[in-house]
Amino acid sequence: MAEQGLTIRKVADTSEGRRVVMYDPETGDRKLVNPDTPGDDHEPWPLAGIQIEHLPKHAMLSQSYVAAARAEGWMEVTGEKRVFKPAGPASNPWQNTHTFIHLDTITVKTMDGDVTFNVVRQPDKYDTPHVVVDEERNMVKSSLKGNPVPDTDEYAGNPETSVDWFYVLEVADDA
């Protein structure tokens, strides 16, 4: 298993019913329509289950993706804790607030059984800036280093910090 981004497949249950492809007359967006129900709104196939393709040893998931998957019911977490850090300028540190959700584990409920990841790095505001990838083109990326800053005012408007909105995951040994 290599380190790579996750690929999740939502498997459709096509055992019953039918769908036809239509296009929204205003937006041109493609949609699936069930000819056996009233109207022509988009109607997806029922979800048969989740699969993980190419399960990596290490992966990343964004905080918002995890929230959406939990809302859809195919991801579970443990150790949830809300963490707040100042996001305002130095002159008004709490004008805006970063809200991070820290977790201990993330479990994907797949058709082949549960796959549990340990969270080894949390979304947070860190005490190291993003590292330069290409100085001439002014490109930076996450350092994946450093420690979360305390929720104190001196870390507002501080360019020696960085913010990452993703979990770094490692497959639990029993997965």
Add this chain to the structure above:
Amino acid sequence: MPDFQHNIAKGRGTQWVDEIRQTSGFSNAGYVNSGLIVSLWRRGTDTDDILNNHDDIAAMEAAAQPAELTSGVNANYARKTIVDTTPTVTIDDTNNWVDIDIPDQTWVALGAGGTAITDLSIAFDPDTTAGTDSTLRPWTFHAFAVTPDGSDVTAQIATLGFFRSQ
């Protein structure tokens, strides 16, 4: 989801993400240092149908409009680079589409200056170590209106991704 895709990117985006993640079954050796580049722009008066004709970031920079932020005008501005382990691909057979997700992006202590930011661009860089703006392919363009004031500026990506292929 974007306001538009650049014409040069149509039909290519999901493959680019496979190249970045080195999961492509085709030519990943050619794109081993590839990544997605997230940048902030002031579009001026150019419409979507003018902007989506640009084939590379150098062409966008050279045009009278739009204008990317610079660290000289907006302190602490930099392009964000998204590399191999970060993008998440969701193959959704229930809806017959594919979603590409990246984490929210934050520019810490983004300095005041210039006019308001209007848009966010995501581009494919085939070589983050030796590429140029001429090889940087613009992919998607998203409305993102914010006036920097020294706060951290966060671009919130849609819950299941910034791009949908269907």
